[in-house]
Amino acid sequence: MSLNVGILSIQGDVQENLVSTKSAIDELGLDVKVSEVKTPDEISQLDGLIIPGGESTTIGQLSLVNGSLKILKEKIESGMPVLGICAGMIMLSKTADDRVIGKTDQPLLDILDIKLERNSFGRQKESFESDISMNSIGIPKFNGVFIRAPSVSDVGSGVEILSKFNERIVAVKKGNVIGTAFHPELTEDTSLHKYFVNLIKASKN
Amino acid sequence: MLPLSGERRDAKGIVYEKMNSSNILRGSSTLKRGFAHMLKNGVVMDVTTVEQAQIAEEAGAVSVMVLDKLPSEVRKVGGVARTASIRIIEDIMDSVTIPVMAKCRIGHVHEALVLQETDVDMIDESEVLTPADEFHHIWKWDFTTPVVNGARSLAESLRRIEEGASMIRTKGEPGTGNVAEAVTHIKKLNDELRIIKGIYDSGDNQDLVRIARDFKVSYDIVEQTAKLGRLPVVNFAAGGIATPADAAYLMSLGCDGIFVGSGIFNADDAKQRAKAIVLATTFWNETDKVKEAQKMIDERQSMLGLDVKTLELRMQDRGGSI
Numbered sequence: 001m002s003l004n005v006g007i008l009s010i011q012g013d014v015q016e017n018l019v020s021t022k023s024a025i026d027e028l029g030l031d032v033k034v035s036e037v038k039t040p041d042e043i044s045q046l047d048g049l050i051i052p053g054g055e056s057t058t059i060g061q062l063s064l065v066n067g068s069l070k071i072l073k074e075k076i077e078s079g080m081p082v083l084g085i086c087a088g089m090i091m092l093s094k095t096a097d098d099r100v101i102g103k104t105d106q107p108l109l110d111i112l113d114i115k116l117e118r119n120s121f122g123r124q125k126e127s128f129e130s131d132i133s134m135n136s137i138g139i140p141k142f143n144g145v146f147i148r149a150p151s152v153s154d155v156g157s158g159v160e161i162l163s164k165f166n167e168r169i170v171a172v173k174k175g176n177v178i179g180t181a182f183h184p185e186l187t188e189d190t191s192l193h194k195y196f197v198n199l200i201k202a203s204k205n
Numbered sequence: 206m207l208p209l210s211g212e213r214r215d216a217k218g219i220v221y222e223k224m225n226s227s228n229i230l231r232g233s234s235t236l237k238r239g240f241a242h243m244l245k246n247g248v249v250m251d252v253t254t255v256e257q258a259q260i261a262e263e264a265g266a267v268s269v270m271v272l273d274k275l276p277s278e279v280r281k282v283g284g285v286a287r288t289a290s291i292r293i294i295e296d297i298m299d300s301v302t303i304p305v306m307a308k309c310r311i312g313h314v315h316e317a318l319v320l321q322e323t324d325v326d327m328i329d330e331s332e333v334l335t336p337a338d339e340f341h342h343i344w345k346w347d348f349t350t351p352v353v354n355g356a357r358s359l360a361e362s363l364r365r366i367e368e369g370a371s372m373i374r375t376k377g378e379p380g381t382g383n384v385a386e387a388v389t390h391i392k393k394l395n396d397e398l399r400i401i402k403g404i405y406d407s408g409d410n411q412d413l414v415r416i417a418r419d420f421k422v423s424y425d426i427v428e429q430t431a432k433l434g435r436l437p438v439v440n441f442a443a444g445g446i447a448t449p450a451d452a453a454y455l456m457s458l459g460c461d462g463i464f465v466g467s468g469i470f471n472a473d474d475a476k477q478r479a480k481a482i483v484l485a486t487t488f489w490n491e492t493d494k495v496k497e498a499q500k501m502i503d504e505r506q507s508m509l510g511l512d513v514k515t516l517e518l519r520m521q522d523r524g525g526s527i
Contacts, residue, residue, distance in 0.1 A: 013242040124326035128229040
């Protein structure tokens with residue numbers, strides 16, 4: 001059975017995720033189709049979804065405008081695996097405060113019971129690369145690319161912490177929902193994308 | 206992953222530090238070019254006040270660019286145009302969550318250093334301001350903050366990338382409300398990319414050497430760009446965009462996103478227009494949505510605009526020959 005994976009292509013680094021997912025599928029030798037998705041119709045046919053990095057306020061507002069926000073929430077709540085990267089993790093969260101501005105009222109999916117701090121490590125000049133690890137999912141060493149990255153300040157019950165950097169939570173998982181503050185699609189390492197594709201495969205079995 | 210063609214690993218702007226006990230790296234091409242990748246398919250709006258910046262953010266802009274005057278005003282008042290007031294830039298940085306950019310003059314190393322110190326997210330070395338150096342652009346590898354440059358052709362784009370630009374935008378003709386020049390520049394760039402890709406595919410390396418000499422850039426950057434068939438950095442459209450249809454048209458020509466200068470806050474329906482241009486940029490390939498966006502604006506409230514042929518000041522020529 002062929003699986004259908006989508007990259008939400010409202011705004012942000014869609015192409016890079018497409019390339020990383022394709023490489024992951026090739027390396028795993030699986031029969032998986034990956035494509036850019038935008039409309040509610042395209043989203044309704046997916047077995048798994050990546051919400052890429054970008055500006056969360058833009059992605060939120062525009063997916064609200066074209067009706068995809070509603071179907072995204074329905075699909076994810078009914079068990080579709082999703083990987084939210086940076087802005088994508090912000091989209092999945094319950095509440096997102098900005099480090100400087102404080103409370104924001106941007107549209108969110110309210111799926112993951114986490115509290116999020118936007119721009120947690122500072123502005124672009126403070127963006128950084130550093131090694132991190134996600135031992136519980138079998139990835140001991142990973143190049144974390146943090147760009148104006150958020151961090152998770154609090155997790156609700158049942159949310160597993162996948163990775164911490166300097167005592168701050170930078171990757172989480174609950175069931176089929178994964179969120180990362182860093183950008184695996186900007187590195188050559190496809191291990192997290194491979195893990196995610198396998199998660200989609202397992203969810204269909 | 207993203208293309209790192211031309212990257213200088215020994216650049217001064219790359220900083221190795223410790224964050225508590227962890228080794229970290231700042232200012233790498235992955236981080237600087239990567240930041241520009243996060244803006245893709247989005248709209249960056251020129252703003253002069255906190256209020257305009259908030260309108261831009263609410264409309265769904267991916268970033269704002271702070272200026273002292275909009276390009277059309279710069280054109281009207283003449284004199285020397287410089288970087289914006291730091292206090293206004295800081296006020297705007299404190300009132301929006303999206304990234305904040307600001308412009309410095311071409312070649313003005315210290316305006317750029319001041320902007321980096323202010324912690325803006327990206328610096329635009331811009332032809333809208335009066336050039337400070339007629340012979341050099343800034344050596345952008347010295348900066349940890351990413352820099353965007355304007356270009357009218359592949360040669361100009363590659364010269365800027367070799368100087369360390371993390372993003373390119375078309376120059377167009379700023380402050381005119383006339384999209385014609387931006388269209389010319391992106392089409393010329395696309396044609397030239399097709400030509401070098403063809404040469405690369407044919408295996409004629411000697412012809413690539415000739416092109417590198419002609420472009421005044423290294424052979425390596427020409428070869429790597431030819432292999433990719435596109436610029437190794439994100440490329441936005443800028444200069445003269447005034448309506449949702451303008452934005453959609455430039456997206457259809459292969460631009461990664463849109464800068465709007467005077468087009469929004471010079472119009473009488475700024476709030477609606479800001480939203481409409483974002484909508485048309487996101488859904489550029491769905492004509493019904495572009496129509497919906499175009500319907501949100503009133504052409505009678507668009508900025509009047511200028512015919513490029515009769516201009517006394519052609520901002521696009523600034524820094525173009527170097």
